[in-house]
Amino acid sequence: MRLKTRAGFAGLTAGVVSVLLAGSAAAAPAPGSIGIGDPYYPHAGNGGYDVAHYDLRLTYQPSTDLLSGATTILLTATQDLSAFNLDFGLKVSSVRVDNRPAKFATSTDGTGELTVTPASPLKKGRTATVVVAYADTPSKVKIDGFTAWKKTPDGALAVDEPQSAAWWFPSNDHPTDLATYDVSVEVPNDVAALSNGTLVRKTVQRPGWTRWNWRSTKPQATYLTSLEVGKFEVNEQTTPDGKPFITAYGADLGESLGAAKASIERTPEITEFLASKFGPYPFEAQGGVVTTGITFALENQTRPVYGARAFRSGSNTSIVAHEQAHQWFGDSVTLGKWSEIWLNEGFASYGEFLWSEESGEGTADELAQYIYDSVPAEDPFWQVLPADPGADNQFDAAVYDRGALAVHALRKAVGDDTFFRILQTWQQVKKAKSAVIPEFIALAEKISGKPLYDLFQTWLYTKGKPAVGPNGAQAL
Numbered sequence: 001m002r003l004k005t006r007a008g009f010a011g012l013t014a015g016v017v018s019v020l021l022a023g024s025a026a027a028a029p030a031p032g033s034i035g036i037g038d039p040y041y042p043h044a045g046n047g048g049y050d051v052a053h054y055d056l057r058l059t060y061q062p063s064t065d066l067l068s069g070a071t072t073i074l075l076t077a078t079q080d081l082s083a084f085n086l087d088f089g090l091k092v093s094s095v096r097v098d099n100r101p102a103k104f105a106t107s108t109d110g111t112g113e114l115t116v117t118p119a120s121p122l123k124k125g126r127t128a129t130v131v132v133a134y135a136d137t138p139s140k141v142k143i144d145g146f147t148a149w150k151k152t153p154d155g156a157l158a159v160d161e162p163q164s165a166a167w168w169f170p171s172n173d174h175p176t177d178l179a180t181y182d183v184s185v186e187v188p189n190d191v192a193a194l195s196n197g198t199l200v201r202k203t204v205q206r207p208g209w210t211r212w213n214w215r216s217t218k219p220q221a222t223y224l225t226s227l228e229v230g231k232f233e234v235n236e237q238t239t240p241d242g243k244p245f246i247t248a249y250g251a252d253l254g255e256s257l258g259a260a261k262a263s264i265e266r267t268p269e270i271t272e273f274l275a276s277k278f279g280p281y282p283f284e285a286q287g288g289v290v291t292t293g294i295t296f297a298l299e300n301q302t303r304p305v306y307g308a309r310a311f312r313s314g315s316n317t318s319i320v321a322h323e324q325a326h327q328w329f330g331d332s333v334t335l336g337k338w339s340e341i342w343l344n345e346g347f348a349s350y351g352e353f354l355w356s357e358e359s360g361e362g363t364a365d366e367l368a369q370y371i372y373d374s375v376p377a378e379d380p381f382w383q384v385l386p387a388d389p390g391a392d393n394q395f396d397a398a399v400y401d402r403g404a405l406a407v408h409a410l411r412k413a414v415g416d417d418t419f420f421r422i423l424q425t426w427q428q429v430k431k432a433k434s435a436v437i438p439e440f441i442a443l444a445e446k447i448s449g450k451p452l453y454d455l456f457q458t459w460l461y462t463k464g465k466p467a468v469g470p471n472g473a474q475a476l
């Protein structure tokens, strides 16, 4: 009753105020922008609010690919908002904002924008609780002509970069807006539902179904929030320092199962090694999921997912070192913009160099020299800029390999002590925040006391094979 009165009153005053204030400085509430301003993905994220927490409460039936339930979003308006967008492509049945029904509309141009118009505008600085109820078959939903939801014979995977969230939960889908999560997914008893963080518990409400309740207590990016449903061998262990270590192996791994386990089961050891280089491991849990459903790997926070083919020819701890290095570079310190993917992939690839050195399989010097020598100057590889590769080349080999060479060039230029001090300080000051490359360069210059502009200009922002060695301009 009281709510209703207030809504009516606010609606009335809005009209009066806009007449009275016409021409004055006070701005009327405006809709939030449809994108957060990313140079590569204009629709990614949204303007006008910041999310603190997502609570997903879903049911998934693999036999029909029906995903249904609701996501509750706790957000704060960063401007007066008459309406705001969420990134979401599934069919919505209702939206409430602070318990009152809100108007909503899904974009008809296939861009996956859900526009929510609350009964009364959201005031800048105010928190709001947004509940979106929905049901759809995500594998049939295209956003920008594509679906990131991968249906598998016994389940589905919500795993992709730069975007996967819009096929299973509404969000502010950009790595600059980090939030905590509760992900609760009910699935038939014969399959598992895996996600990030800690498995709080499994609950049963009705015969034949089990609800898997996952919690991420550290700020997490939308694209690093994942769901893997299917027949898995799930192992719940603890790391030597007492954190949950949950691994899952697809039931169809066949001959690769041994090699997968011989790699993933070493995650805590590899993480402990990386922590000795980068600083304390930033999260509350560890793990890994191996599936035949994808051919790549992704550094999902606390629990990366690995395509089974990585273990075709035997153990592969290098890929574990890569995904675990991302827990620091990419997951704890996130990208301010997708064009600066080097901040993720250059350092994750360098994590492989460090682990190789530790394992006696080749020093970082040897690995860097090998990459440098094996790609001829005329190869198109040297035309891709690791720090601005273009949206179509975001995961080009140059981002990874030339990106790692750039990190190695920094190490050679400043020496080991300073190099690791730079990495550890970066992790401390940027923990649970997004960052941009000029901030990294400034920090490296400050800590080393050396001008490093030319080095980064050469390795990150100049096409062509850098000259190195005694007569070259740049260290390697």
Ligand code: ARG
Residues within 6 Å of the ligand: 160, 161, 162, 296, 297, 298, 299, 322, 323, 345, 395
């Ligand atoms: N960040 C991932 C990795 O380096 C790469 C993901 C590539 N994405 C894709 N859809 N292929 O481990």
Ligand code: ZN
Residues within 6 Å of the ligand: 322, 326, 344, 345, 348, 349
């Ligand atoms: Zn990577």
